[in-house]
Amino acid sequence: MVIFSALMGAITWNLLTWWWGLPSSSSHALAGGMIGATLPVLGFQGLVGSGIARIAAFIVLSPLIGMFLGITMMVISTWTVHKQTPLRVDTWFRRLQLVSSAIFSFSHGTNDAQKVMGIIAVVLFGTIWRDRPFHIDWWMIISCHAAIAMGTFFGGWRIIRTMGHSLTKLAPIGGFSAETGGGVTIIALAELGIPVSTTHTITGAIVGVGSTRGWRAVKWGTAGRIIWAWVFTIPAAALVSVLVYGITLVVVRLAG
Numbered sequence: 271m272v273i274f275s276a277l278m279g280a281i282t283w284n285l286l287t288w289w290w291g292l293p294s295s296s297s298h299a300l301a302g303g304m305i306g307a308t309l310p311v312l313g314f315q316g317l318v319g320s321g322i323a324r325i326a327a328f329i330v331l332s333p334l335i336g337m338f339l340g341i342t343m344m345v346i347s348t349w350t351v352h353k354q355t356p357l358r359v360d361t362w363f364r365r366l367q368l369v370s371s372a373i374f375s376f377s378h379g380t381n382d383a384q385k386v387m388g389i390i391a392v393v394l395f396g397t398i399w400r401d402r403p404f405h406i407d408w409w410m411i412i413s414c415h416a417a418i419a420m421g422t423f424f425g426g427w428r429i430i431r432t433m434g435h436s437l438t439k440l441a442p443i444g445g446f447s448a449e450t451g452g453g454v455t456i457i458a459l460a461e462l463g464i465p466v467s468t469t470h471t472i473t474g475a476i477v478g479v480g481s482t483r484g485w486r487a488v489k490w491g492t493a494g495r496i497i498w499a500w501v502f503t504i505p506a507a508a509l510v511s512v513l514v515y516g517i518t519l520v521v522v523r524l525a526g
Contacts, residue, residue, distance in 0.1 A: 274518065275306070278511065281299075282507070283302070283506050291431065293429050301504060302508040328466045332455065332466040336473070336474035339451030344444060347447050348482075367449065378468055380456065432492065437496075452476075
């Protein structure tokens with residue numbers, strides 16, 4: 271029931287922010303959901319303060335790192351091709367975006383898919399597989415990556431419009447720089463075992479790339495709305511999880 275409530279809290283907040291066209295963090299929504307679902311059962315003693323503090327710290331740090339690497343990649347890319355014609359630059363970087371998209375997609379799998387595998391493993395090894403040695407079966411890996419691939423294929427077009435048009439305008443060279451900077455950041459932090467937000471990181475990278483064209487190239491009003499969504503993600507998901515847990519508990523008792 272705790273896991274169910276945590277997932278419902280995260281899913282509800284993610285659906286709301288998708289409807290609003292705001293790129294919120296599924297990672298932090300899941301963390302908030304788990305916090306909210308744990309509180310009614312174990313109270314604050316059931317929470318690991320150091321883990322929560324690390325997640326909270328990288329709400330700030332991951333977009334800043336992504337921004338720094340996005341700017342760095344944009345400067346390097348621009349200086350590399352500054353003697354070429356705009357048409358040739360666009361042609362080259364449209365092709366190179368296949369590489370940067372692959373890097374970012376790989377980073378998405380190293381980060382986001384692992385969290386869902388963790389949830390599945392917690393449920394199984396905490397119940398019917400208690401006597402088995404802990405491991406991640408192949409079907410867990412395939413199902414999590416397939417779900418992410420399907421979500422990417424069908425697309426959250428409201429989010430795409432916000433990131434691709436409402437935040438700043440990206441030419442192919444800018445898209446390459448943002449995807450590479452964001453992807454490298456996520457892969458590095460995943461190797462350190464830090465569950466950062468893919469959304470936060472790529473948003474920081476996009477803002478960094480846009481800012482290389484001047485302060486006005488970034489629509490800071492949209493950026494502000496996105497940041498507020500980040501601030502409210504963990505407490506909002508936690509609140510929904512608490513409510514879901516309470517409702518589920520009442521239903522179970524009535525049914526019993």
